[in-house]
Amino acid sequence: MKPAPFRYADPGTLEEAIAVLSSEGAGAKVLAGGQSLLPLLSMRLAAPTTLVDINRVPGLDTVEATGDGVTVGALVRHNALLHDAAAARVQPLLARATANVAHPAIRNRGTTVGSIAHADPSGEMTSVLALTDGHVTVATPSGVSTVEWRDFFVGPLETSVHGPAVVTSAFFPALPDRSGTAFAEVARRKGDYAVCGAGVVVTLDADRRVAAVRASYVSVGLTPEVHDLTDAVVGQPADSADWAAAGALARTLVDPDTDIHASADYRRLLVGVLTERTLVAAAAEALGGTE
């Protein structure tokens, strides 16, 4: 469990980081928190030629919450986001999901953006980026661009970003008006990767009836997906909507896999249960916000 030899660089600026990535070629890998990358190295499941450690790069460690949404820099640790009150006000899903990311020791070191760039379908923050319809900002030798979540996640542990590039931030749009959110997971042990997780957003109309329901899941499917469950409950009063019907609809929309911890059928069951439970909570929150 010792990594194969690799070169190490710790550039002091973003430009320098991009330059090093360019010169080192395809074998170079960006290191931020290292909570996924270093175990892969130690088990020799990955053998990058060069680690480009961006921890010295200035300006990447901030959380910016505005009326439009929350921008999370590439060096923001999960724990910082978890405790960022302004971010939680703008987009409550951030703290709710981050609380489910592993254990404090991992949250203290691991970064939210690193987790998204890692594109693990068992990651909470990939799912939240999708659910909030967010995007990432990518710096490359040819400049800075944004990539919508839909275009970013390509497959398990695979994104559309190739070549010399640093994902410098992720942007999570603000929660719409008259909306509520909830996030819940079933994990084998506290802090484990979820067997199944669910995040939902319920939006009401001016009459406190259900206008929109969106859900996204963790450890279900190969890449993050957002499912529109509005049809199951649209127009129903939020305090008595048939959330079970929304859960049932969700079960028909997902295509989970079997692994050693859970069968696909069990995951599908949990999609239904967690959808219903989170929708009840999210609707209550949305109602509270309209009072």
Added chain:
Amino acid sequence: MTTKLFGEPVRRREDARLIVGKGRYLDDIGSNALAAAFVRSPHAHARVVDIDVDGALEVEGLVAIYTYEDLHGPMAEPLPVLIPHPQLHAPRTGYPLANGEVNHVGEPVVMVVATDRYVAEDVCDRIVVTYEELPVVVGVDAARSATHAVHAEIPDNVAARHHQETGDVEPALAASPHTLSFTQYIERSACMPMEGKGVHARWDDADSSLRVYSSTQASTSVRAAIAAKLELSLDKVEVIAPDVGGGFGVKINHPWPEELMVPLAAIALQAEVKWSEDRREHFISSAHERQQRQEITVGYDDDGRITALDVHIWHDNGAYTPYGIIVPIVTATQLVGPYVLPVYRVIVESVYTNTVIVTPYRGAGRPQGCYAMERTMDRIADALGLDRALVRERNLIRPDQFPYDHHLTFQDGRPVIYDSGDYPGLLDKLKALVGWSAAEELRAAAAERGKLLGVGMAMYVEGTGPGPYEGGHVQVLGSGKVLVSTGLTSQGQGHETVFAQIVASELGVPIEDIEVTTGDTRRFGYAVGTFASRAAVMSGNAIALAARGVREKALRIAADVLEVDPGDLEIDNGVVQVKGTPGASMPLRTVAVVSNPLRYAFDEAAKQATQFARPGSDDKPPVAVGDAPGLEHVDYYSPIRSTFASGAHAAIVEIDPATWEIDVVKYAVVHDCGNVVNPMIVEGQVHGGVAQGVGGALYERMVYDKDGQLQNASFMDFLMPYASEVPDIDIDHQQTPSPLNALGIKGAGEAGVIPGTAAIASAIEDAVGRRIASMPISPTELYDLMRNDDSELTAACARRSGTGAMA
């Protein structure tokens, strides 16, 4: 400072050192040593066709590469079958490095020695081994069907057929008012100590001597094995177990290939060599335990009393049998528990599979035996519509039946004769502790919260403290320091504390003056090892006897100096004094000084013992015939047979009928290990055992695929319970002293883990009303069970409407 510490909750003396990072574990030793790493088989069953090292030779830092061809003499022979047994008719062991065939993923094929572990692993990556794959056998059922053989010359895959019976079971079953039969399974888990195995070896060429540090549970026997395999004189080999970060059984098996290969390299290279096992290596090349298929037929009467029990078990022993059939024997003989079984027959077929070897893991076959017996009790109760506690109570051995002879032969070759116990007492305490009679109210209250609640219990008897012997050495120095040593090893149990408590109490010295050393062959050469809940019983009693020997000698010497009768003396707080006479005394350290007649006064204290300071009688030698200089004593404790501790556990589970998550909301333990040396340490042992019991019941499983690849060989996917998964544990003690040893103690190390699987299976079954016949069980499996129309409902479920029905 008190010296009467036996039975007191003395805080663990070793903890400060261990907690602040001052422990000295294997990997803390020899920071400049060369590092060993191993190329291990990626296949579960294959012939080794070719080993090509050419691509590795240019790696800078490579020192040596070893394959089987480099082994000679005893090293080229198979590893020892440590515990031979007449019923182990087809034993097989591996070689230090694979000899032409590999039988499980992880078997060592090549050893690389390099300047550090990174380089050694780089070299391993470049060695190309060509294999010819062979058919793979995984799991007891595949081994039993014997479509393929693990070892070609053993076509039925059966290593041993262990058979014991106490009467003619078939007519007894035929004459029984009722019988029932069932089959159940229990899965593989493993010890998973925080620290894996590890070996450091250093050869002193001028002295022709070898020092080996090993993270082992049996340093004396590792020493003997190294001497035998490397053809060294025993006196030129010393083996030391430094601080060991947990063992739980896996480190009792020996010699591991690495324990021989690392010293071999150290000698050949004339250099320090070290190997520290990494976690993946531990998963795929150490040892697992627990998988069995159990076929049980029981006869019983209308009251639920057992009339006959017939058990046929298939036990997965993995690829090899280095530890003999200890686990099968323990299952077979401990299965009987606290119950009267008029006729009992057990057959355990120990079968080969292409998986990691199976050697004792805390409990060592007992959890499986307990699972068989206790689930039988639950089935009888269910069939008769009786309370599960009542059926158990009716079958218990009564307190007036001790010593109770089961007419079985235990793992130490001695009869299974229970020394003492009060099993009805355990059951009464357990029912009170867990609130057994209030179960229906709890169930109703949980139902209102939308949860399914169930209660379960399990009882066990645990043979502890098997021989053949352990020894103890106690020595008082002229400084007043008291040195205590024993040959068996410590892996965090608190031996430094409990052995010191025993000596403090026996000798009358402050515990602060006592230093305990374990597992160091330089200090004590004769020992068996730490396993089977034996350290307190065996070394505890040996050390007590040694302390008594020192005390007797001290009183004799002091009586001579003080010119009083030894019978009038006592030792209190490190001072020998005349009972009831202030002033007539001498410190024990002074007794130690004068116990050693001296010519030379090397320090101030020594003056007292020199030849002109204290002239003796002219007609007696300074050291009397039959006596020896120094205030020290060695003694041994060799028991006639094992002691039998006992206990009863109960679990209350709550299950979410939407997600089938299982939560253990209450866990109660009543525990009887005879006299208790340190109740805090005993409770700590119970807590750790219960944690492993919960792990074995709900979380842990070695997931092999059909090709023999371990799918979850890391802590990401092998789910040991965190603190967040272990319930609070309520403990009540009962103390039934053992009549077999001077301290009246029985072992406590393994007890906590034994009934976990049985009690939790019982509780889940009680909650859901479906038969639980395979453990561990996870939510996804419980979901499958609940939605399967063919899964068996319990009779209790049918009687209790509403529970167990699917939503």
